[in-house]
Amino acid sequence: MHRDDFGTDFTWGVASAAWQIEGAWDSHDKTPSIWDHAGHHRRVSGGAVGDDAIDFAHRFRDDLALVASLGFGAKRLSLSWPRLIPGGTGEVSSRGVEFYREVFESCRTNGLEPWVTLYHWDLPRSLHERGGWATRDAVEWFADYAESVASVLGDVVGRWMIANEPSMHALHHLLGVFDRTPSLTRYVRVAHHQTLAIAEAARRMRKVLGEDAVIGTTHQALPIWIRNENTAWGSRASRAWDTAMNRMFLDPLGGLGYPWGEAPLIDRVLRTVVRDGDEDAATHRFDFLGVQYYQPQVVKRAPIPGLWALPIPPLRPPKSFQPVTTAMGWVVEPSGLSDVLRRWAGHPVAERLVVTENGAAFRDELTVDAEGNRRVHDALRTWYYRTHLAEVASAIADGVPVDGYFAWSYADNIEWMLGRKPRFGLVYVDYDNDLQRTPKDSALWFQRFLSGIDVDA
Numbered sequence: 001m002h003r004d005d006f007g008t009d010f011t012w013g014v015a016s017a018a019w020q021i022e023g024a025w026d027s028h029d030k031t032p033s034i035w036d037h038a039g040h041h042r043r044v045s046g047g048a049v050g051d052d053a054i055d056f057a058h059r060f061r062d063d064l065a066l067v068a069s070l071g072f073g074a075k076r077l078s079l080s081w082p083r084l085i086p087g088g089t090g091e092v093s094s095r096g097v098e099f100y101r102e103v104f105e106s107c108r109t110n111g112l113e114p115w116v117t118l119y120h121w122d123l124p125r126s127l128h129e130r131g132g133w134a135t136r137d138a139v140e141w142f143a144d145y146a147e148s149v150a151s152v153l154g155d156v157v158g159r160w161m162i163a164n165e166p167s168m169h170a171l172h173h174l175l176g177v178f179d180r181t182p183s184l185t186r187y188v189r190v191a192h193h194q195t196l197a198i199a200e201a202a203r204r205m206r207k208v209l210g211e212d213a214v215i216g217t218t219h220q221a222l223p224i225w226i227r228n229e230n231t232a233w234g235s236r237a238s239r240a241w242d243t244a245m246n247r248m249f250l251d252p253l254g255g256l257g258y259p260w261g262e263a264p265l266i267d268r269v270l271r272t273v274v275r276d277g278d279e280d281a282a283t284h285r286f287d288f289l290g291v292q293y294y295q296p297q298v299v300k301r302a303p304i305p306g307l308w309a310l311p312i313p314p315l316r317p318p319k320s321f322q323p324v325t326t327a328m329g330w331v332v333e334p335s336g337l338s339d340v341l342r343r344w345a346g347h348p349v350a351e352r353l354v355v356t357e358n359g360a361a362f363r364d365e366l367t368v369d370a371e372g373n374r375r376v377h378d379a380l381r382t383w384y385y386r387t388h389l390a391e392v393a394s395a396i397a398d399g400v401p402v403d404g405y406f407a408w409s410y411a412d413n414i415e416w417m418l419g420r421k422p423r424f425g426l427v428y429v430d431y432d433n434d435l436q437r438t439p440k441d442s443a444l445w446f447q448r449f450l451s452g453i454d455v456d457a
């Protein structure tokens with residue numbers, strides 16, 4: 001495998017999100033986000049670990065130089081809404097703007113194109129207290145935020161993603177991460193309001209930024225694996241789960257409306273929130289769809305008779321699949337990546353695709369030899385990237401329009417509710433030693449590959 005197999009204009013980048021890396025949780029004029037609040041209320045393993053995270057807010061110059069030294073040409077980052085608009089709505093913080101302008105300037109100095117996500121799950125807590133994504137007001141709050149960002153940062157950023165994985169974010173709401181009680185109704189309401197907000201925000205940004213800006217949005221693309229797919233139960237459950245995790249997020253954006261009739265429990269709530277005209281308002285054609293792939297979703301039969309429409313994801317994959325799993329128990333199945341690329345190519349939400357996240361957490365160990373050299377031998381992660389990239393190359397060879405690939409993540413960081421435990425980075429962060437950075441073997445593998453050396457596929 002050679003980097004030219006991906007085309008010469010292909011974007012090679014690494015990704016991260018504000019809350020997971022920045023720290024400085026109350027610097028500039030920032031107010032708490034829902035994740036700061038969750039950390040402070042022990043909904044995050046380790047508690048307030050997001051307060052400092054990996055201190056990107058102070059170390060971004062070194063981090064960006066390190067990313068560039070590995071051969072990447074792009075850095076995906078997200079903006080913290082409460083850092084930019086501390087009140088949630090209204091006035092923009094000039095200190096917040098200044099911070100991000102410095103970050104983007106440093107990206108450019110290092111030859112990294114910034115790819116910026118407007119919203120990676122860190123709603124201002126004050127807006128959550130006013131109902132958050134479960135209220136329709138969130139559509140307007142978000143569109144106003146998008147418009148403000150476009151006016152203050154549009155001159156230094158050309159590539160945008162409106163939202164990160166709205167399906168996972170709806171799932172946080174379903175699980176009750178911010179409200180303590182689980183609720184399927186909340187899941188559906190949050191999903192619908194996010195969809196309306198994403199379309200409206202993209203329109204508002206386009207108005208401010210004009211035709212040159214590249215505006216996409218991202219989706220967690222889940223291939224659904226069902227045991228007994230050929231049975232009546234299997235095919236119904238597969239369609240219902242696909243609706244709940246994929247189609248109800250992308251079909252309305254693509255102008256196809258909701259996939260009514262596929263998942264009755266979801267339909268029941270949707271009917272109470274979708275108003276006349278919403279399916280039109282939710283439609284927006286994006287410049288690209290950011291496809292994020294980690295694992296297939298394995299679904300087992302629901303144990304309760306009649307509940308075929310609510311497929312239950314097993315905690316462990318059924319034995320018959322015999323997969324390799326990550327430190328988080330996630331199934332490693334590289335072919336799932338080309339499956340999702342082939343599947344979403346041609347969907348009306350966008351003509352072009354970019355892999356905006358792909359990566360894995362493994363049990364990494366830092367070793368220090370007698371000379372004090374620090375190494376992390378993460379052979380499994382290198383294998384993971386090699387095999388997944390081979391799938392991207394094969395999709396491209398078949399004509400799938402994929403324009404870029406972003407590894408998740410450039411460095412170990414705070415994995416939401418799971419805190420510091422899962423390590424997704426190409427760069428190791430030593431949490432016991434002043435957050436010291438050490439590029440893992442997988443980072444050095446990328447460095448060789450990106451320098452144009454042939455590697456085994």
Ligand code: NOJ
Nearest residue numbers: 017164165292357408415
């Ligand atoms: C997707 C999310 O966008 C990212 O924030 C998260 O860390 C990775 N998945 C890994 O779970």
